[in-house]
Amino acid sequence: MADRERALAAICDTFVSGDASLPSASALGVPRVLRSEVEALGRPALVAELYQLLDTVESPVLNFALTGRPIRFSVLTQPERERYLKRWATSPIPLKRKAFQVMKRLTLLYTYGVDGSPYAAASGYVRGALDAPAPKSVTVRLPRAGETLDADVCVIGSGAGGGVIAAELSRAGKRVVVLERATPRFEDEFDGRELAGYAALFVDRGVATTTDRAIALLAGSALGGGTIVNWNTSLRIPAAVQEEWRAAGIDDLAPHYDAVAARIDVDTDESERNGANAALERGARALGLASATIARNVKGCGDCGPCTLGCRRGAKQSTLRTFLADASASGAEIIAPADVRSIDVSGGRVAGVTARVVGGDVRVRAPIVALAGGAIHSPAVLLRSRIATAQAGRNFHLHPVAITCGRYDEDLGGIWSGVPQSVLVDEFSDRGDGYGFRLEVPQGYPGILAASFPWWGADSHRQRARDARHIAPFIGIVRDRTAGRVSIDRGGEPLVWYANGPAERALLTRAMVEAARIHAAAGAREIFTLHTPPLTSSASELTELIAEIDRRGVRSNSITLFSAHQMSSCRIGTAPARSVADPDGQVWGVRGLFVTDASAFPSAAGVNPMLTVMALARRTAQRIAAAK
Template sequence: MEHYNITGIGTEGLREKQEDFMATEFVEMEAGRPLMGRVKNPYSSSLSSRQMESLKALCDTYLPSIDGFHTKHDESTARFYQTSASVAGTPQRLGGLISERLQHPKLFMARLALWFLSTSIGTFAMCGIASLSGNFPYLQKFSQVSPEKREQIVLSWSRSIIFPLRLLFTALKVLILLVFFSQVDDKEENLSWKAIGYCGPDPDFKRQTQRIKTLKQMFESAEDQKQDEASAEELFGPLYKGIVNLDRPKQFVFEKLQNAGFSVSASSHLKNAKSKYNRPSFRIKCDAVVVGSGSGGGVVAGILAKAGYKTLVLEKGNYFARTNLSLLEGSTMDQMYLGSGFMATEKMDVIFLAGSTVGGGSAVNWSSSIRTPPHVIKEWSESYELELFDSKLYEEALDAVCQKMGVQSEIENEGFNNMVLRKGCEELGYPVNTIPRNATADHYCGWCCFGCKDGRKKGTLETWLVDLLNSGNGLILPECKAIRVLHKRKNKKKGRHAVGVAFKFQNQGVEEIGIVESKVTIVACGALSTPELLIKSGLKNPNIGKHLHIHPVAMAWGYFPDTTPDPWPEAEKKSYEGGIMTAMSTVVANFEGSGYGAVIQTPALHPGMFSALMPWTSGRDFKDRMCKFSRTAHVFALARDKGSGKLLYPNSITYNMDKIDEENIKRGLEKVLRILASAGAEEIGTHHVKGRSINVKKVSYTEFDKFVKEESSRSLKDLATPICSAHQMGSCRMGVDPKISVANPIGETWEIEGLYLADSSVFPTALGVNPMVTVQAIAYCTAQSVLESLRRKRGKKSEWSVPVEFSKQGNGWNWRTSDEKEIAILKNK
């Protein structure tokens, strides 16, 4: 194996340079929060000035300036009402996002609509007679239409029978409101926050700043190594030693890999000057490569490394150490969530949330840690014939992962939403349980959906990935996106087997390709991304990307003013604070004993998401609703869905809500409205586009009952109500028959030997409860099968020796392996 040293300096010199580099790396880690909102306009817009003019007019329609608040209100409230979205700079930010970040397949329609609205004919076609002026030439473009009429037009889109208009209304509403309420200025403040009662990032976290400064000084001036390491660990988190940043001079990267026992070979760049194909920049040899560091990938990586196998983790997202977090909604969604937090089905009828950072979903999730329910274990082992789930190993896996994450059920201080849910259930006699969490009893935070500031939430980056590094056998490569699983034919009879992964990364602004050669390959990209990688890698199993379950969620809200003489919850409690999920009701969880139904839980909603979900009926009404933000509780119904969706390469997702699932959510919503009222809400409502609400204190029981029945029976489809999903499952399901599944009962793909799947994509059906524990338990079992396979291969070298070459083509990569004359195009956006 060729060892790489391009420096021409001796080992001592190299070490000194390495130390310099490490220090620089830490400083950059600390300062490196290149986040949306930290700079005035982080992304540049490629929209034309005409499109921007329409976008500005639309932003000011959803969030106009409202007059008449000079004397009645305090200064911040008056400013909030007076400031329109364009004055706050929202159109420029949104233009940048549309141009550089969003990847929705219908994005072109939004661009087209903006262009149409910049013409008078296009405006008439999209807006009808409301857009006409009283004076010749009557036709006018959208930006010339009066604000009152623009409001009327936008409202009419929300209820239009023409689906693309409803789609446009929804897309604009979500984007404009989310950006407006999450954007920050240079001081990390948003002009609406004081008015709506939001304090911005966790005040405890802000208070940590001084401690961080002290730690930095200790770290920089530390003379003894132990002190140095202790402060570094507190500053950069327990993974700091094992993160390999490939955007660095190669010699340092290679040193780090080699020091950890990985063989690295560098390729000279162009083999043949005439060929358009380049060799990958380098190859790394290891026993196991794990793609994705989330709930599933983290477990497998930790177990394999601890058992002595050299294990590399490739993670598409970046690494955010505790002290590096921003705890700002806008920047976190942009940097730590899949698709910058803007993932939706093609019809925008489901909004997805999924983590994309070191730790994956477990870094940003809401910490509820529920074991696989017994009726699901029974169904998977009996109806799906997957004996694993009825085995001792699976039981052991559940125990092991819960123990590793420190799952416990105590809560010292319950947060606002969960107090409401618990009290409402108790008043009504509905069952209500305390949710076990992978966090300590005193974990009263509310911001850990933006990463955990102190490590008290035990995601994989505080547990399994720490095992990986402490074992001395593993490293993590963030910002490395796997683009192909490499596999080759063993012999004609035996089929293909996996030999590693090709991945892309940025080095000094240039995109490069690296190769990991491994004995086993584990894909754990999450249910939304694993199918894409398998399809790009040439797998043909028709089940890949199908059977996507999402646990569809619909919410209702209740307003609990703090201006009454004896407010409940107590005046200091805010809707966005406290443990995110601590209470749950199963009152409609098992409808007619079917094992299917809806559980009732609470979300974390900071101003951006809150605004994106709340109904919009006028600019004024919306600002009024936002002023109640900090005292508005949300409770949701989450269905164990029978319906399913499909992932179509490259980035289109479709989902069909089954009638039964819709009914179950409606049953749940009805209970949720009653729970909110019984807990003492003054006003209640749902997210249905009509935006009706009722003041519970001012109506008779009959009127209340009528309202609840009407609102909970409204359609949930076709954009009538926003549906969210934070749990995606089943898109490469496990089974006993290759005709209906992608992975076999030990997690290995049917098509390629040595290629294992270890994430939520392998679920045979939807689960019905929060999936992290189940993902981890299945991954734990898959890791045992991988260990078996590695034991058999012990002593053997990893086998990849086929030359792979790549050439850049537009947005994608062409690649070929010369042994099989195989050529494909990988389009990697």
């Protein structure tokens, strides 16, 4: 066995050693899956990063320098390997903490998430019977390499922004071509398999992160974009954010909110509580905290479970079921997969786009281009095209999320079942300056749950995962003031640079504290955060737990953090020195090029962004249609 293969197997088996009834990670084939998944990302730098780590731990020379012992990691005993990884997990050297977290998350994700995993079964997970798939509502065709198309409007992306733009402008009589970079998937392919769903429907196969690997980024990459995989939460920006955006030239969203909410069936009629949401509501009420039922864009929703992996029954009113269907019915041509690599400009006006497809390129000539590739990929398109390079990718926000879990005596059913988000605690959403956090409940499956739970030894982690049906995670979604940046690598692919500032760290810490209080009030027996080493306490020792949460706070790669809301990387504003686009959404200096997704937000929304993306896109579409 090659050194790297031996090292990878040893690392995976350290995290998942197995027991009398469960196999080790290597016996399940996890090392092979992990390596192939990293290679499938198509990022040579990530493969090199993995190989460098494996070479380091398996090198006697380097281990002598690091530990004083000239040994290979693979020859150590299980207890010795666990101590080795724990030293990396708590190292003052950021690179070691990063390496620990990456290998921990990937190993556990692929162990618990693989089809038929005995570990998933041991956690109480049962994948339900499949509903009959909803009929296709959209006509999509494959691109033909070398073709050139002519259109009035080319829309890049098919999510919350792209779908609305395509529908509105098709209805206005424009010839619209939509280019979607993802391979199209339809309801008959939404089968609830965790790893397959991440690979088919998410950016970077569901394992995207910031460049320091400290924040996991969940972003849709599908026909229908993030509306295919989100949890249906449909909220409007709060008054304080409306005032901020008014200063950036956006002051008329109300009628657009009303219109898009009506089209995607936003209401609270189907916001039943699953076990975790009921616990959040119960605890908040016991403490007298402001909470509300979440409005959701569903029609005919039930307890089928895999909302994150695509709605097979078509109850989720995604753009695939609504705006893209409208666009298709009005004559829009939807082409996928087609990865737009550049926007063509001539004489200060957009001329079209060039997309990479299987076997070559496709060109679309159009006097109007709507950029709706999402806050990670839209700035990458501009940067590759050398458009707005001074501002494109800057002012990036992502709503960092910290999670606090409660273990309850009763079986809550697992957060893979029932309505994913039905309760919102917004008591702490504005701490007086327009910034704060909201508490909600996520949806998750055995793989992502196991990858999130703290690891401090294979046996203790395995037991924690076995309790999954009794665990309720509460997420604290922070409105971030600190801005990051999206750049591109040598191949033109996006890199996300972001580090929480003091304000975000303080709010994340406070969110964990308040979530812990709610768990205690809701009747949790045990409360734990996602810190490394694990931070756990009985509910009766809440005061001590809060003190320790405050002491540890948030440090890069010492706690698992997430983001599912990326925004503002091509923001609208009133001056080209501080923004990418003008108040109409048109890119400064390039007539006919409009930004129409969450990247156009002037600042962080503070709430789940889908409905606002749609409203802003409708506003932009109407201004395009009205222009001469």
